[in-house]
Amino acid sequence: MxxxxxxxxxxxxxxxxxxxxxxxxxxxxxxxxxxxxxxxxxxxxxxxxxxxxxxxxxxxxxxxxxxxxxxxxxxxxxxxxxxxxxxxxxxxxxxxxxxxxxxxxxxxxxxxxxxxxxxxxxxxxxxxxxxxxxxxxxxxxxxxxxxxxxxxxxxxxxxxxxxxxxxxxxxxxGLEAVLMFLVIFIWTPPHFWALALFVKSDYQNAGVPMLTVTHGRRVTRNHVLAYSVLLAPIPVWAALTSIGGPLSLAVALVLDAIFLVGAWRIFRRDEVQAEADGYRVEKSFFGFSILYLFLTFGAFLAEAALRPWGLGGW
Amino acid sequence: MALQPTHELHGRRFGRNLGVGLLLAGFVALVFALTVVKVQQGDRGHADDFKGGAVTPIDTASMP
The missing domain is CATH 1.10.357.140 (UbiA prenyltransferase)
Structure with missing residues (x-):
C-alpha cells in the first residue's frame, strides 16, 4: 500500500x-x-x-x-x-x-x-x-x-x-433465497473471466492473480464453460419453486441455451482466432451475461407482479 | 491568494454542502416515516409477551 x-x-x-x-x-x-x-x-x-x-x-x-x-x-x-x-x-x-x-x-x-x-x-x-x-x-x-x-x-x-x-x-x-444467491454466485465467475479475456493487460499490469494471468487463457476458457454448465440448472430449479412459474421457466430455458452456446464458442476458440476478430465472441458473451442476470430476476419479478391477476406462479 | 466569491471552489463546497444537507433531511424524513409505520403496526417484537398470560403477575401478598 x-x-x-x-x-x-x-x-x-x-x-x-x-x-x-x-x-x-x-x-x-x-x-x-x-x-x-x-x-x-x-x-x-x-x-x-x-x-x-x-x-x-x-x-x-x-x-x-x-x-x-x-x-x-x-x-x-x-x-x-x-x-x-x-x-x-x-x-x-x-x-x-x-x-x-x-x-x-x-x-x-x-x-x-x-x-x-x-x-x-x-x-x-x-x-x-x-x-x-x-x-x-x-x-x-x-x-x-x-x-x-x-x-x-x-x-x-x-x-x-x-x-x-x-x-x-x-x-x-428459505430455499428460494438460497437459489437466488446461487444464480448470482455461479454466474459471477464466467461473467468476469469473459471480461478478463479481453482486458488482459490491465490485470497483468496490476499484478492481480486473475485466472488468465496465473493459469493461462486456455484454462480460463475451460472454466467459463464449466461454470456456465454448473449455472444452467439453477434458474430452472428456481423457476420450479414458489417464486417461479411458466414464464420464468421459459425465460430460464431460453437464456440458458444462449448462455451455453456462448460459453461453448469461447471454449472452442483459441487466442489466434480471438485476436483476429478483436475478442468479438468474448465481448458479446460478457454483454449477454448482464442481460442474462437482469432477465432471470426480471422474470421472477414478473411472476410476482402477475400473481394478483392469477397469471403468475404455478 | 484571495478567493473571489465566484471561485470554482465555492461552487464545489456549496454543491457538497447542499448534497449532505438534502441527504440528512431525507434521512430524518425516512426515520420519521418508519417510526409512524412501526407505531401504527404496533411493536410486533414484544407484543406477544403480553398476550395469553405470558407475563405472570407477581403475588406481592406472599412476599415477606
Whole structure:
C-alpha cells in the first residue's frame, strides 16, 4: 500500500472533493444491480412489507453495498492507479483522500447495518454486516491479490443482496433465497473471466492473480464453460419453486441455451482466432451475461407482479 | 491568494454542502416515516409477551 502516499500529495486539498466524488466512491453502477436484485428478493417473498419499510430496506442494502465499495476503493487505491479502467476513480485521481474513503465506508457500514436491522429484522441486518465484511475484508484484503479463485469466492458478496431482501421480508432464509444467491454466485465467475479475456493487460499490469494471468487463457476458457454448465440448472430449479412459474421457466430455458452456446464458442476458440476478430465472441458473451442476470430476476419479478391477476406462479 | 466569491471552489463546497444537507433531511424524513409505520403496526417484537398470560403477575401478598 506504499503507493497510496503518492495520492496524499495530490492536488486536492483535504475536504475539498465535490459531492459527486463521494458518490463515485460508492460504485453507483454496482449499487444499481444491488438495488435491482435486492428489490426482487424482497418483492417475490411471500410476506409483504409496508412500502415505507420496503423502501428503507432496499435503500439500506444499497447503502451497505456502497459502503463496501468505498472500503474497496480505499484498500485498492494502489492497483486502481495502474489499471486503465480504474485510474480515474476519485482516490487515484487525487480528488478524495484515502482516509476520507475509509471514514465514509466505515460510517455508512454502521448506519446501513443498524438501520436495516431496525427497519426490518436483526437477521437481515446481520447478513448485511456479513456481506460488507466478506467483500471488504475477505475478498478485497484477502482473496483478490492472493488467489486466482478470487472471483469465485468473492462473487458471494454480490450474491447476498436478493437473499437479504428476502430475509428482510420473511425473517428467515428459505430455499428460494438460497437459489437466488446461487444464480448470482455461479454466474459471477464466467461473467468476469469473459471480461478478463479481453482486458488482459490491465490485470497483468496490476499484478492481480486473475485466472488468465496465473493459469493461462486456455484454462480460463475451460472454466467459463464449466461454470456456465454448473449455472444452467439453477434458474430452472428456481423457476420450479414458489417464486417461479411458466414464464420464468421459459425465460430460464431460453437464456440458458444462449448462455451455453456462448460459453461453448469461447471454449472452442483459441487466442489466434480471438485476436483476429478483436475478442468479438468474448465481448458479446460478457454483454449477454448482464442481460442474462437482469432477465432471470426480471422474470421472477414478473411472476410476482402477475400473481394478483392469477397469471403468475404455478 | 484571495478567493473571489465566484471561485470554482465555492461552487464545489456549496454543491457538497447542499448534497449532505438534502441527504440528512431525507434521512430524518425516512426515520420519521418508519417510526409512524412501526407505531401504527404496533411493536410486533414484544407484543406477544403480553398476550395469553405470558407475563405472570407477581403475588406481592406472599412476599415477606
Amino acid at each position: 506504499s503507493d497510496i502516499h503518492a495520492y496524499e500529495r495530490a492536488e486536492t486539498a483535504p475536504g475539498e472533493a465535490g459531492f459527486g466524488d463521494y458518490v463515485q466512491l460508492l460504485k453507483p453502477r454496482v449499487m444499481s444491480l444491488v438495488v435491482f436484485t435486492a428489490m426482487v428478493g424482497l418483492l417475490v417473498a411471500p410476506v409483504h412489507l409496508h412500502p415505507v419499510e420496503a423502501f428503507a430496506a432496499i435503500l439500506f442494502i444499497a447503502l451497505g453495498a456502497g459502503a463496501s465499495g468505498a472500503l474497496n476503493m480505499w484498500w485498492d487505491a494502489d492497483i486502481d492507479a495502474v489499471m486503465r479502467r480504474t485510474r480515474s476513480r476519485p482516490i487515484p485521481a487525487g480528488r478524495v483522500r484515502p482516509g476520507e474513503a475509509l471514514g465514509l465506508g466505515l460510517a455508512l457500514s454502521g448506519i446501513s447495518v443498524v438501520m436495516l436491522g431496525l427497519a426490518t429484522n436483526l437477521l437481515a441486518g446481520g447478513l448485511l454486516a456479513f456481506t460488507i465484511f466478506f467483500y471488504a475484508v475477505v475478498y478485497t484484503m484477502g482473496l483478490k491479490r492472493w488467489t486466482p479463485q478470487n472471483i469465485v469466492i468473492g462473487g458471494a458478496a454480490g450474491a447476498f443482496p436478493p437473499m437479504i431482501g428476502w430475509v428482510a421480508a420473511t425473517g428467515q432464509i
